[in-house]
Amino acid sequence: MWTGRPLPLPGRGRRAAYGRGIDAYVMLLFVQLAQQIHQMENKPPVTLALMAANAGVYFRDLLPEPLQQLIPPLRRACLQPAAVLQGGQWSRLFWSAWVHADEGHLYYNLSSLLWKGARLERRLGPARFAALTAELLLLSHGLVVAGSWALAQAIPEYRGMYLSTCAVGFSAVLFAFKVVLNHDDPTYSSVMGFTLPTKYMAWAELVLASAFNPQASFFGHLCGILAGVVHVRGAAALRSGASGQRLLRRVAAAVARVVGGAHQPRFAGGGVSGRAAPRPPARPVQAQEPPERLPAARLPTSPVPGAMPAAAVGRQAPAVISMGSGHVTGGVAAVSEEELRQRRLARFQR
Structure with a gap:
């Protein structure tokens, strides 16, 4: 992207608005670029179409008259935040990417587009690469407009500089391409004698582009x-499985915690602040009285066929548990001495 005060002088032609003619050295560079395209085994269709669109807008005088009428002049195509926000000229978000200041600017962007676009298109496929280009174009230019407005509000003394300056070129999209292309590259690269991770090369190129131009x-x-x-x-x-609704819920929950965190009670011992879920009221515990001791029943002394002897039944009687006294008493049910004597006599008589 190049910045400056556009608005070409009245009376200058379209060629003057988009460039001052083709230099012989620049023409050789374009021929070399065409040779690179010719030598490619798999020619990327979307990348070549983007390059043709950039070149066609710059050399608009060579296009048929109907196509020339579709391309706005430089003064109505450059990305000027004031014209977008105050004049509602939203088409500048689109057209400013295809307009270039001169042939050198156009050649640099075309060569960079061929190198980055071919690799991204091979990785993503033509359809996804075309969608990515549209997304990054609108997003990057939208950030330019929004950022210029924010700077103008923060520094009113330079409001005119931030909102009135125009920008042209495909460079913003190319820098976005470089980030997408190298964000997961684990290798290192060298630039101007400095070695740094390849995924940060876009930041180095940002500094160098501004330093040399x-x-x-x-x-x-x-x-x-x-x-x-x-x-x-x-x-x-999105790849991690977080859908749009889930992301919105997470953001809303985070905002709610930040906004309402100061009003929420903190419960000791839990280590977490927040509202405790209401618990149902506990049932009142009623003390149960100890079971009454029932009098021992008299067991029959006559044997029944197939039945257990009375003495054995007495020995296997369950223990009597007294809860009220606080101790447990176990053993055989109480039997009188006379009954025990009668049982012994009956055993010897058999």
């Missing part, structure tokens, strides 16, 4: 990187 839009490139980060983090959240 003062007209490069640092803020526009930064918004492109942020758009790539948003896409990568969002895709990772």
Whole structure:
């Protein structure tokens, strides 16, 4: 992305608005780029279509008249936050990506698009790559507009600079491509003698582009990187199984905890603050009186065929448990001495 005060001088033609003609050296660069495309075994269709669209908008005078009428002039195509927010010219979010300042700007973006786009399209497929391009284009340019408005509100002294400056070019999308392409790369790369992880190369390129080209839009490139980060983090959240509704519920729960955390009681011993679930009232415990001791029943002395002897029955009588006295008494049920004597006599008489 290049920034500056557009609005070309009145009377200048369309060619002057989009460039000052084709330099011989730049023409050689374009020929070399065409040779690279010709040598590719698998030519990426979406990437080549994007390159053709960028070149076609720049060389609009070579297009048929109906197509020329569809392409707005530079003053109505550049990304100007004030025109978008105050004038409602939302088409600038789209057209500003295809407009370039000069042939060098166009060549650099086309060569970068060929390298990054071919790899992403091979990884994602044509359909998903086309959807990714549309997403990153609108997201990065939307961040430029929103960020410019936020800076204008925070620093009113520079309000005009943030809202009136125009930006053109496909660079913001290219920086987003670089983030998506390298976010999971575990290797290291070297730039200007410094070695750093490849996944951070977009940040190094951001600094170098602004250092070597003062007209490069640092803020526009930064918004492109942020758009790539948003896409990568969002895709990772969806792959982990968190659906949109689940994410919204988590965000709502987090906001509720932050807002209502100061009003919620803290319960000692639990280690967690929050409202305790109501418990049902406990039943009142009623003291049970000890069971009454029943008088021992007189057992028959005459034997019954197939029945257990009376003495054995007495020996296997269950224990009597007294809960009220606090102790347990076990043994045979109480029998009078006379009855015991009669049982012994009956045993000897057999």
